[in-house]
Amino acid sequence: MSQLEQLELQAHREQLDADVQQxxxxxxxxxxxxxxxxxxxxAVALxxxxxxxxxxRVEQASPTAAPI
Incomplete structure (x- = not known):
């Protein structure tokens, strides 16, 4: 992943964490x-x-997923 993509993801990491928690x-x-x-x-663990x-499954189905 290039620096630009890492910076963009980092800008949204807190929201991503909150979304997963929700x-x-x-x-x-x-x-x-x-x-x-x-x-x-x-139940939480499951x-x-x-x-x-x-x-x-989403990663495997994504034809554009590139290795990190």
């Missing part, structure tokens, strides 16, 4: 609706794992 919170809330006595730490797997 995604985790969204799916945790959905899980809590379905299972009120949910083990929250375990959600984060699912997000990582989804990111891997």
């Amino acid at each position: 995604l985790v919170d969204k799916y945790l809330a959905i899980a809590e609706w379905d299972v009120p006595e949910i083990n929250e730490p375990l 959600i984060i794992t699912a997000i990582r797997q989804a990111l891997d």
Whole structure:
């Protein structure tokens, strides 16, 4: 990744972190609706794992993804 792309990404890193946190919170809330006595730490860990797997699938499906 060139310097320009790194600087641009850095400018948005806080928003990216906040967006991912909101995604985790969204799916945790959905899980809590379905299972009120949910083990929250375990649910968060499972959600984060699912997000990582989804990111891997998105990366693999992207024809323009270049190695970093």
